[in-house]
Amino acid sequence: ETAVFQTPNYHVTQVGNEVSFNCKQTLGHDTMYWYKQDSKKLLKIMFSYNNKQLIVNETVPRRFSPQSSDKAHLNLRIKSVEPEDSAVYLCASSSRDWGHQDTQYFGPGTRLLVL
Amino acid sequence: GDSVTQTEGLVTVTEGLPVMLNCTYQTAYSDVAFFWYVQYLNEAPKLLLRSSTDNKRTEHQGFHATLHKSSSSFHLQKSSVQLSDSALYYCALDTNAYKVIFGKGTHLHVLP
Known part of the structure; x- marks a missing residue:
């Protein structure tokens, strides 16, 4: 049973464009995360949010920015995508x-x- | 720094035989928890089992693991694998600092 929802499922874009991904959880949890899983299946934490406060900001490029409106939502914006962002x-x-x-x-x- | 090491990238086992997936770690934190997550093809990772108690065996879905702080290990074992166990397995360390560190993952391929 899905309780963490993400949109879109799939996105194709060109270098330099801006993209945004949405995430919503219905579990009542107070901490949300963004991970990047690359083509080799390496799983690395990018951001961690607790009650809308950024707790961990791993060494990701500045073009990535998390956005949270409440503890159930955590979006991810990439300002100007690059080829290595494919993941x-x-x-x-x-x-x-x-x-x-x-x-x-x-x-x-x-x-x-x-x- | 904190790290999790999974030495095998791919483990191939014949159905019905036992398997062990290795996981060792390094951390400066004392209050930590360990997890095994499983990711089936085209699905999200999901919890298989977890532990934070030294020398206590934890089991789920036929898999078991025991945290050994003396050897910094949390190996995953199963006595008789099934075809449906073929998946990607991640060992993870939670340092209780809102930071979770995953190993590189081990692909388990079960042969008929």
């Missing part, structure tokens, strides 16, 4: 408090192809 972008959510780690629930992903 699957996975959104996830979890419930956590300090001193307690919980399972991450992943969305189906958005596959980006940059031509």
